[in-house]
């Protein structure tokens with residue numbers, strides 16, 4: 269029964285990977301038809317990162333092949349902008365704000381607690397691929413300090429107690445969904 273669940277998980281992941289690939293190729297083809305490759309490159313890379321969570325060598329090769337663009341040029345853009353990442357990130361990317369207002373209100377303590385809870389350091393991803401921790405330097409909501417973002421959602425006025433609850437909720441809802 270357990271094996272069956274594992275196989276089902278694997279099949280589900282493969283279907284999801286195929287869907288993402290199809291969406292990305294369609295997006296690339298749309299841009300190719302429009303013809304403005306240079307100006308479209310940034311949005312193509314954003315799309316890839318949004319879909320896969322990072323920019324892989326396979327994605328770079330696919331862009332290069334379809335748009336007839338040198339891979340060196342694409343690598344240049346990806347490595348120049350800090351927004352892009354070449355390493356797979358977790359399903360939940362946690363960005364802890366270490367800007368002045370948050371720092372003063374104890375964001376370093378929040379970060380340390382997070383590292384302790386997830387047993388990883390800054391810019392690392394948990395072995396199950398669920399969480400990545402990053403630092404940011406002002407998320408634009410200083411009045412709610414200390415804050416962090418998980419993907420696109422802001423968590424405000426954090427305490428270590430709140431943090432523990434948030435992480436536990438995410439973990440349990442994720443594992444409940446994958447086991448259902």
Ligand code: FES
Pocket residue numbers: 365366367368369370371405406407408409410411413415
């Ligand atoms: S310093 Fe943290 S939101 Fe501005």
